[in-house]
Amino acid sequence: MMSISRSVKRNRAVLDPTRITLARELRGLSKTELAKILGVTPRTLQKYESEGAPVERASVLADAVGVEQEFFRLPANEGLSTEQGFFRSLRRATAAQRNTARAAAAIGTEVYTFITERFKLPVPNIPEIEQLSPAQAAATLRAAWGRGTGPLPNLIQLAEANGIRVLSLPSNAKTVDAFSFVRDDEAYIFLSTVKTAERSRFDIAHELGHLVMHTRESPTGATDTLASQELERQADEFAAEFLMPAEAVLPRSSREPAVPEIMELKATFKVSAIAMTKRLHDVGRASEWAYRQNCVELAKRGFRVGEPDGISRERSRVFDTVFPAIREKHNLHAEVAGHLGITLDLLHQLTFAQIPVSVTGDKQRASGEGPDLKLVHSR
Template identity: 30%
Template sequence: MSEFIGTNLRLIRLFHDLSLTDLGEQVGVSKQFLSRVETGAEVASAHLEAALAETLEVLPEFFYRIDPNPIVDEQCHFRRQLTTKVALRQVARARGEMLKRLVGVLDEHVELPQYQVCEADAESPETIERAAEMFRSLFGLGLGPLSNVTRIAENAGAVVLRVCGLAPEIDAVSFATKRPLIALNGDGRSACRERFGVAHELGHFSLHIGVLTGDRLTETQANRFASALLMPRSTFATECRLALRGTRLNWPGLSELKLRWGVSKAAIIFRGRQLGVFSDDQARAGYVGLNRHGEALKESEDHLIANEKPEVIAESLKVMKEHYGVPQSAVAREMRVQPRLLQDLLELPQVELTGNVVSLRSSTSTHFSETRMR
């Protein structure tokens, strides 16, 4: 007979961002007893098991499922990890684990795009620039602005989802699992910030396979990849000069570049300095100017750029339901959770679909992937 797995209880407790005390109060036991259940030192009674399942929105069998491939530290990439507390990272990882389980169910029923992010060398800025250039070349993206970074990531075989419940300190978190995942903070980041976050996580997938990230070096490397992917040096260095008027920054020019390339003014200043277009003094003046105008976190043009919508999960679920009679409740059952937990995880918009093919066509290139039922 299978045994109650305490780590599954801990996983789903953290998914709901509940402390041992919080959960204990809801199910009528002490935090000490719950802690012992999680470590396997105590056995949960049938009554407690039922109460835990109801409170945590899972099916009782959730506690008995062995995960053969749990997410480990080297697979987790947190943007802003340097300043993120351990407890907040644990909640984010729990959300990622449940997202991984959802994608595992979808992979059983739906043919998702093949993963195609190539491993690259992070030993120098030059090798990172080349890695970003190779990524663009592989997908035929050209050297201009990218119209939809999220769709490009999904065409490359990653799964992107905007996730609620992540701490404000976390812009994005990715998981280098069998099907790589990118979870964006769902609390209303600007489109530019989200686009850079997706590109940053693609950088981790390319540069840091099996590497523990979160230190200043790996974050700097992923940022370099993101900057190079979004603003390729061969074309952006020339265009970036629009942001100069004599020896001073041209703020209307910066705004024009932002709207054209879909990146923040802060990212443009950073990239311009990186490419030698702006001097240290000019870049410093740019950052001071952003702070002076209250644009350190939210820039004045942000509302003019629409947020991109992740498509793979939403469209796959829609195909499964409308064309193959597999409703979300059945997906939840395969995950061994209650439907309301799946809804909490997804927060999905409605996606219009016709026919039995989900198109993931990228408007920035001729490359496309299609999702079909097997």
């Protein structure tokens, strides 16, 4: 199992060094850059991150990295290394973006600790399926979740209903499409919000493939290997079958389907046009020639770089339920600042922009089609 280390002991005489590093990485700053902002030498900043900073530096540090002062007084958190999770698109991500994603993961787990201290969430329902092919694993997970072979509903809510914690990534980690990991027997998926809604659905399905097939494997690290590339291929194959089961696609499609039919199928299964085109080829409905011709036509229509007239972005039912409920009884800003040490703006970025940045007291509820989470106040 993958875990987040919390081995550094807390010293109340100084600001926690691991949290200084975490906040710096979250903002994508190098040590040299943060030292310049703070007006200290790189050597001084190195000391802050190894031994802790003087408590009187809390205000200037908080302003520099965009967190609350309390963030540095919370228990140590060394974060998640990129070797501990299944990260996508690492080759395209800069070191700063990888660090931002890793820091977001560490803070995201704390957000969920904050939630579970106040609400009861569904227990994890994630079977480990290691001996089956990706297609068989996808069918097994559908069966375990009672989904049959038809098109799937809101995937964020479906994952949440089965105990998986889904959060979004800050915009400065935009080239990391998605990643997943397990900590203390709880599964997490983090998604980029700069992708189309259809792409995000595929990313969730891809990460589900990792969670059910690869939890005992060595995750993808910073350097791609043949082994890690094979894990990614398997997760893609799982995602295609999970979202577009051959048993459901075949009776709904004709031989050599053209673009108009692809548009109908993509809308039915809520996937990208390119993904549906590839799926039709993979299940034998489209020849290689037809597949290539359809890809050319879709590219002309803008489907290589986006999803014209695509679906709406899916929402989390957890966030649409939990935070309005907290706001009914408390000042949400004060609760988040005091218990998590983060701003509402950062919480907004980690929760699919479902938390209003301005504290107005307005409640937002989703009418999502996923299963009812049946959240219950624990206190």
